[in-house]
Amino acid sequence: MAATISAATPKSKKRTGLLALLAAGFALTGIPTVIIGPILPLFISRWSLSDTQAGLFFTVQFAASLCGVWVTTWLTSRRGYRTSLFIGYLLTGAGLAMLNPPTHALALVATAAFGVGYGMVVPPTNLSAAEAGGAGMVSLLNFAWGIGAVACSPLILLALQHHVLSVFLWIVACCPLLLAVCFLFVSFPPDHHADPTTSTPGQTGPPALAITIVVSALFFIYVGIETSIGGWAAEDTRRLAGHVSSLTTMAPLFFYAGLMMGRGAAPLILKRIGEIRVVLMALSLVILGLGFILVARSPRMAIPGFAIAGLGCASIYPIYIAWFSKWYGAAARRLGGVVFSMASLGASAMPWLVGFVSTWTGSLRIGLLVPLVGCFFMLGLLAVLRRRKLEFAG
Numbered sequence: 001m002a003a004t005i006s007a008a009t010p011k012s013k014k015r016t017g018l019l020a021l022l023a024a025g026f027a028l029t030g031i032p033t034v035i036i037g038p039i040l041p042l043f044i045s046r047w048s049l050s051d052t053q054a055g056l057f058f059t060v061q062f063a064a065s066l067c068g069v070w071v072t073t074w075l076t077s078r079r080g081y082r083t084s085l086f087i088g089y090l091l092t093g094a095g096l097a098m099l100n101p102p103t104h105a106l107a108l109v110a111t112a113a114f115g116v117g118y119g120m121v122v123p124p125t126n127l128s129a130a131e132a133g134g135a136g137m138v139s140l141l142n143f144a145w146g147i148g149a150v151a152c153s154p155l156i157l158l159a160l161q162h163h164v165l166s167v168f169l170w171i172v173a174c175c176p177l178l179l180a181v182c183f184l185f186v187s188f189p190p191d192h193h194a195d196p197t198t199s200t201p202g203q204t205g206p207p208a209l210a211i212t213i214v215v216s217a218l219f220f221i222y223v224g225i226e227t228s229i230g231g232w233a234a235e236d237t238r239r240l241a242g243h244v245s246s247l248t249t250m251a252p253l254f255f256y257a258g259l260m261m262g263r264g265a266a267p268l269i270l271k272r273i274g275e276i277r278v279v280l281m282a283l284s285l286v287i288l289g290l291g292f293i294l295v296a297r298s299p300r301m302a303i304p305g306f307a308i309a310g311l312g313c314a315s316i317y318p319i320y321i322a323w324f325s326k327w328y329g330a331a332a333r334r335l336g337g338v339v340f341s342m343a344s345l346g347a348s349a350m351p352w353l354v355g356f357v358s359t360w361t362g363s364l365r366i367g368l369l370v371p372l373v374g375c376f377f378m379l380g381l382l383a384v385l386r387r388r389k390l391e392f393a394g
Contacts, residue, residue: 021186022125023144025089025179029121030148030256031155031172032092032114035099036061037231037252038156039165041238047104051364055355058231060108061115062348066341068119073337081124082183088120089180097173100166117176123340126321138318139266146260153234153253157246211327212335214381216342218320221378223343224350225286225371226313229293230255231351233306236364237299247299254303255310262314275319279382283375285312290372294365350374 036057044054068091072084095114101107126138159168233251241248262282269278285308292305324339350370358367 018186021179021182023141025085025121025176025183026125026141026145027148028175028179029092029118030145030150031152032096033118033145034149034152034230034252034256035096035156036111038153038234038249039099040231040235041244041248042160043104043107044235045244049104051355051358051367052352053104053355054235055352057108057111058227058351058355059348061111061118062227062344062346064112064115065119065122066344066348068116069123069337069340069344070119071116072120072123073340075120076124082186084120084124085183086180088117089176089183090117091120092117093173093176093180096169096176099169119340119344123336126340138321139263139270139315142318143260143263143266146256146263149230149256150253150260152256153250157249160249161246211385212338214384215320215324215327216339218378218381219339220342220346221350221374221381222313222316222320222346224346225374225378226259226317227347228351228354228368228371228374229290229306229309229313230259232354232364232368236293236368237302239364240296240299240302245299247303251299251303251306255306258307258310258312259314260310262311263318266315266318269315270319275322276382276386278315279319280379282312282314282316283379283382285309286316287372287375288312290368290375294368294372 040054040057043049043057047053068088072088075084075087092114095110095112095117098110098113099107101110125141155168155172156165159165230252233255234248237251238244238248266278273281289305289307289309289312292308293302294305296302296305324336328335354364354367354370356367357370358364361367
């Protein structure tokens, strides 16, 4: 018995060390994921971009992350998580180092580089968290992501005020490079390749194709909504103010602060309220927040809307990942590339669509109706899932 306990202790320490490193990586990943938002007004001014051209940054970033998802799906099945995380963080560092170039084209190349890196690190990190502890563990890990996302706007503001944006980007770029090296030496648990065609007692196999399509659509729409609100926050408040200011550059911070606070509280809430009820309440908050944003006539009126929308978005994505892991079991690793690909496509398409509608109508406000419509689509898809009587944990 004593031997068993002493053998388990190093295993527990190794697991804790790995989770700590994954959390540190996710906190860092929060910066490049959202960095286009606060830096977008600078790019629009520097190169006289239209909203459609500005929205292309989001398209490039998340289309590249889609490629990263495909690569990591292939690599994970052959080499495990280590290789994907190593390459992903290397590309993230390289992209950040190049993000303040003299030309629009080079800025898009840099965006693509850290987009691929993001796509390579997110699936293995989220799926391992879901396997370890369900929605609560995923929420805590994404809480760490929120720390980086919240820190991004004030850091960009300080860099712009002191004219050291390139220096700041190079310093931040060193962090993922260091993480990449750390992942070469950390211990990963053995990868037991479960056969997705076999089922354990009580497990009936993965859901039907129709459910897979609905789940993929939920990932597509949700991530598109989150990226659209956070990505266009700075530009929306800049137009309300009529000029760039500290408040307009900081606008995304309020959205991601709400997101981070909600994810920190999610494990406690999920112990008391069922997951499906939490998702429905969260979507109601997102709709309320977007309503505030759409009717605001000044940045100070829009800021609470971004915070409320962020709070609403907090628990949706972790719960979707937990549902996916629970419903699909061993097949989740094989099908993870599908749902994470749809998430990347949503992040690529919807913010660009906001910019396209804004250019076409001459109003960013009308463009921001796109994520609002997406919320109602998600409510309809959730109703479809409930009619299928899937297990929602309460």
